[in-house]
Amino acid sequence: MQTLYNIRRFSTSFVTNGVRTKTKVFKSVQSDRLIVDFEKLESKKLKKQKDFNNTPVVDASAQKLLSELLGRELPENESINSRTPFTAKELLTIFKQPNLRLQYKVLGTSGRQIQDSLLVDNDVQKFLERDDLLRAKQLAKLARFQGLFAYGTIIEYLLKKGQINDAFDIFMNLKKAGYKLKGRFYNILISGYADAISKRGGSADVSNARIEQLYRSFQKDHSDYNSEVSIIHVNSLLKVFRKGKRIDLGLSLYDSLKHLRDGKNRLKPDIRTYTELIRLLSIPSTPTDNDRNLIPFKDIVNRAETVFFNAQHNMHIKLDSYLVRAYISLYAYCGDLKLRARTITIIREWYRVSSIEEIKQQIDHKVYHKKLWEKITVDRTRCLNDEDNVRLLSSNEINHxxxxxxxxxxxxxxxxxxxxxxxxxxxxYSEYAKVPKDEKKKIIGKVNLTDDKLKSGGKKAAEQRPKSEAKI
Structure with a gap:
């Protein structure tokens, strides 16, 4: 039965085609002209032209075109491919001309290959391994939507090289072109911004203008309920603001978590959010145009106290030592004696450095080594005035x-x-009682006189130590 069915089906197809042919012949005889299916012919012509345009030029044509374009003779019998050496100026000239087939030849790809995002990304990685950035960027550009993943690879490469501003320019150009960027771009860009190290200064070389652009771009996606945006990106962005010393943007970003979204879509702060925010508040503010970054120290203290209070009462997080250390660093190196004395209470409340009885002791900030205080290098602007109205957590609230x-x-x-x-x-501190006497003298003999460098204060500082401390 199967054989008969195949024969019947085979015969039917011939009969059908024959009927169609007879119909065409009959119509042609009646109209006295040959009837042609122009749509089919045009479709074949377009397909042939498309296949031709997707194919790179041959070597002979490539050599002739490049010689005319670059104004120099190329070596004979040299194969033109992705490894053919060209200067940066020559590559830019090649990529500006409209002949895509020639560009495919220089990039070692074709019109069909750039329709596969995986192949494009693999080729881009090969270019970047050879530090051929121009070819990598042009290949991702030609691939359009299929090159988005490759653009992420390029941005990651630039950030590792320390070319932070170049990476940001690519990101913003993609946004302006209307591409919908996924969370991977924010992961790469923001984390790379936070971790990138400048070759000159040892810190992130990011201009204030680009930091503000990054902030506005993120807030737009945040307010548009972009599902790719998460609290992880917020934490990394706070780290960027800390390296850029933009306390104002960090506070604005933190406040936006409450009102930009509602319900289940709201981004909820985690333990790292609180930690990064307090670490941001711990750095000196940098005044720029119109002094928009110069935040009074009393406002910073009020903010830090509120954030630390909220963190302790947030039932969804678990406090760790990193958050407490950030809270301590805000006051340990400020220019206010009262806040420095309060730091001792904070350390005793959160760390096993003293007995329970010592935690309850009040530290008198008016009793201190005046000569040592004069030698300590501190930021005198980070101190409270008598008229400043601040609410410090009480001793019962420091460790709730x-x-x-x-x-x-x-x-x-x-x-x-x-x-x-x-x-x-x-x-x-009990650990010092376990240290041998020789080692104990070395440890106790070190006193830091500068907060920024944390170096030893020398022999004079060691000699000025009270006898009670020398017996520890």
Whole structure:
């Protein structure tokens, strides 16, 4: 039965085609002219032309075209491909001319290959491995939507090279062109901005103008309920603002989490959000045009106290040592003696550096080493005036639950010892009692006189230590 069915189907197709042919012949005889299917012919012609345009030129044609375009003779019998050496100026000249087949030849691709995003990204990676950035960018540009993933690879490459502003320019050009960028772009760009190191200064070389553009671009996607935007991007962006010393943008971004979205779409801060914000508040503000970044220190203190209070009462997060350390750093190196004395209480509340009885002791900020305080390099603008109205957390609110204290690391121990010596109180940290006498003298003999460099204060500072501390 199967064989008969195949024969019948085969025969039917011939009969059908024969009927169609007879119909065409009959119409042609009646109209006294040959009837041609022009639509079919035009379709074949367009397909042939498209296949031709998607194919790169041959070597002979490429050599002739390039010789005329560049004004120099190329070596004979040299194959033109993606590895053919050209100067940057010559490549720009080639990419500006409209002959795409010649560009395909120089890039080592074809019109069909650039329709596959995976192939495009693989070729771009090969170009970047050879530091051939111009070819990589042109290939991603020709691929259009299929080159978006490759653009992310290029941005990541530029950030690793420290070319932060160039990476941002590519990102903004894609936004202006109307491309809908996914979360991968924000992950690469914002994280790369935060982690990139400038070859000149050792910090992120990002201009204020580009930081503001990045902020506006992110806020637009944030307000448009872009599902690709997450709290991870907010945290990385806060890190960018910290490196760029833009406290104003960081506070604006944090405040926008409350009102830009509603319901389930709202981005909820996590432990890193609070940590990055307090670390941002801990750096000195940098005044720019119209002093828009110069935030009064009293406002910074009020903000920090509110953020730390909210973090402790947020039932969805678990406080860690990083957040507490950021909170301590805000006051440990400020120019206000009262806040520095309060830092001792904060350290005792959150770290196992003292007994429970010592936590309840009040630190008198008026009793301190005046000569040592004069030698310490501090930012005198980061201090409170008598008329400043600030609300500091009480001793009961500093560690609200009173259920957890962290083991101190070296930085916390160092800060605690320095503050104890400054305010003439004994440092009874138990770990120092276990250290041998020789090592104990080395540790106790180091006093930091500068907050920015955290270096030893020398022999005089060691000799000025109180006897009670020397016996620890």
């Amino acid at each position: 639950n009173k259920t957890k204290r962290f083991d101190p690391d070296e930085s916390i121990i160092r800060i605690y010892k320095e503050l104890c010596y400054l305010f003439k109180i004994p440092c009874t």
